[in-house]
Amino acid sequence: MKWLSVEQTPQLHGSVKIPGAKNSSLALLAAACLADDTVILQGIPNILDYQVICQIGKEIGLEITRDAAGTVYIDSNRIFHTGLDPIKSSSFRTAYYFIGALLSKFGKVSLGYPGGDNFVSRPIDQHIKALEKLGATFTFHEDYYEVEASELKGATIYFDTITSGATINSMLAAVRAKGTTTLLNAARDPEVVDTAMFLNKMGAKISGAGTDTIRITGVSQLNGCIHTVIPDRLIAGAFLISAGMVGGTVTVQDIVPEHLRNCVVKLQEIGLEFMIEGNSITSYSDGKLKATRVRTGMYPGFPTDVQQPMTALLTQANGKSIISEKVYPNRFNHVPQLVKMGAEIKVRSGVAFIKGKSSLKGAAVHASDIRAGICLILAALAAEGQTMITGVQHIERGYENVVEAFQSLGARINLKDSIMSEDDIQKYGGVYHQL
Numbered sequence: 132m133k134w135l136s137v138e139q140t141p142q143l144h145g146s147v148k149i150p151g152a153k154n155s156s157l158a159l160l161a162a163a164c165l166a167d168d169t170v171i172l173q174g175i176p177n178i179l180d181y182q183v184i185c186q187i188g189k190e191i192g193l194e195i196t197r198d199a200a201g202t203v204y205i206d207s208n209r210i211f212h213t214g215l216d217p218i219k220s221s222s223f224r225t226a227y228y229f230i231g232a233l234l235s236k237f238g239k240v241s242l243g244y245p246g247g248d249n250f251v252s253r254p255i256d257q258h259i260k261a262l263e264k265l266g267a268t269f270t271f272h273e274d275y276y277e278v279e280a281s282e283l284k285g286a287t288i289y290f291d292t293i294t295s296g297a298t299i300n301s302m303l304a305a306v307r308a309k310g311t312t313t314l315l316n317a318a319r320d321p322e323v324v325d326t327a328m329f330l331n332k333m334g335a336k337i338s339g340a341g342t343d344t345i346r347i348t349g350v351s352q353l354n355g356c357i358h359t360v361i362p363d364r365l366i367a368g369a370f371l372i373s374a375g376m377v378g379g380t381v382t383v384q385d386i387v388p389e390h391l392r393n394c395v396v397k398l399q400e401i402g403l404e405f406m407i408e409g410n411s412i413t414s415y416s417d418g419k420l421k422a423t424r425v426r427t428g429m430y431p432g433f434p435t436d437v438q439q440p441m442t443a444l445l446t447q448a449n450g451k452s453i454i455s456e457k458v459y460p461n462r463f464n465h466v467p468q469l470v471k472m473g474a475e476i477k478v479r480s481g482v483a484f485i486k487g488k489s490s491l492k493g494a495a496v497h498a499s500d501i502r503a504g505i506c507l508i509l510a511a512l513a514a515e516g517q518t519m520i521t522g523v524q525h526i527e528r529g530y531e532n533v534v535e536a537f538q539s540l541g542a543r544i545n546l547k548d549s550i551m552s553e554d555d556i557q558k559y560g561g562v563y564h565q566l
């Protein structure tokens with residue numbers, strides 16, 4: 132079993148190069164299947180979700196190779212069937228992008244129900260509604276579903292809620308559909324824009340990405356291209372927060388500062404200071420933090436994926452903070468773990484009430500999803516003694532080399548990959564057996 136050992140760290144200092152965005156990469160890998168020649172993608176992180184896509188790809192004839200420099204080559208010309216392994220496709224969230232990407236070329240796709248971070252129920256009704264409007268039919272079975280379309284036709288689609296996933300999936304399905312598609316109340320996330328820019332490089336005709344109305348004129352063919360995925364704003368946000376957690380100076384490099392404006396402004400209110408220079412942001416903190424109110428929202432709102440590290444940070448702010456989780460109201464699996472470490476947090480109806488400043492103490496805690504994992508790492512840096520974090524496989528879904536990145540800032544964190552030794556079991560007071 133893999134687990135993380137994290138010890139209290141007085142301050143963090145240094146720079147971290149931010150990898151390509153997971154959420155964009157997962158869309159681009161599927162989108163690449165729409166091209167009739169090889170697509171070259173730079174900056175795709177070598178995370179678990181990518182590795183599963185490679186395995187699924189191999190089984191259907193989709194060739195994905197990665198060279199020593201990390202450049203990924205995708206050749207979809209030899210796809211010979213579109214039945215994605217239900218178990219593998221259920222092990223991450225975005226297998227559904229392969230519906231949008233493969234339907235226009237092959238007319239039929241089958242796959243397992245969406246997995247990924249199961250912190251709450253995550254409906255896909257807007258994906259279904261949009262794809263049905265474009266001409267698809269869905270058949271649901273116990274552990275997989277099938278989607279068919281003899282022809283996809285452009286349509287006007289209004290999303291009842293702002294969803295990045297359904298916006299991207301609809302763009303993928305519409306780019307080779309007949310006629311024009313209009314997406315109303317579309318998500319404006321940078322990952323939506325990145326996907327549209329990538330598709331346009333392949334020859335698609337998409338306008339309006341980044342606004343709430345996107346227009347797509349279907350084309351009959353898409354070609355290969357070279358594209359570099361945007362940097363991961365969510366990882367960058369967590370590292371900016373890390374400076375506030377224990378004090379210090381942390382620079383995130385290779386980012387798009389505009390994507391992080393929401394986080395930076397909110398963190399300034401709490402007492403962090405920033406310097407933005409070109410493609411990097413430096414975050415400074417003397418450890419004195421003020422309580423605040425945070426309300427998550429779809430981009431450009433405060434990201435739900437940065438809510439968890441923010442929760443950890445606010446345990447160290449003097450006074451009462453309130454976090455309203457508006458995207459996924461029950462996304463607070465990290466809270467009981469923080470409470471185990473000594474945090475004073477109560478959650479009621481999608482709102483977390485945090486009383487700071489708490490003296491955190493090392494404990495055995497479990498990361499139930501990607502961002503909960505990063506939240507616990509941050510809390511552990513501030514906690515007296517040692518913290519043991521299990522659930523590393525969740526963190527690895529989203530973060531490549533997370534341990535090395537924190538170590539480079541001076542964090543006392545180590546990945547252990549073993550049955551715990553008698554000494555460790557003693558150290559954690561036998562809590563390992565209770566997990």
Ligand SMILES: CC(=O)N[C@H]1[C@@H](OP(=O)(O)OP(=O)(O)OC[C@H]2O[C@@H](n3ccc(=O)[nH]c3=O)[C@H](O)[C@@H]2O)O[C@H](CO)[C@@H](O)[C@@H]1O
Binds near residue numbers: 155224256257258296
């Ligand atoms: C791989 C990926 O990109 N994951 C991100 C993506 O997830 P994902 O694409 O699943 O999230 P969405 O943007 O679709 O979800 C936004 C909101 O819409 C709702 N909704 C969504 C689809 C639908 O059919 N019906 C519906 O009601 C959701 O419950 C949620 O309240 O955006 C989330 C919100 O920023 C992030 O937390 C995830 O990290």
Ligand SMILES: C=C(OP(=O)(O)O)C(=O)O
Binds near residue numbers: 249436
């Ligand atoms: C929820 C997340 O991912 P996914 O949608 O892939 O489960 C996340 O990245 O925090």
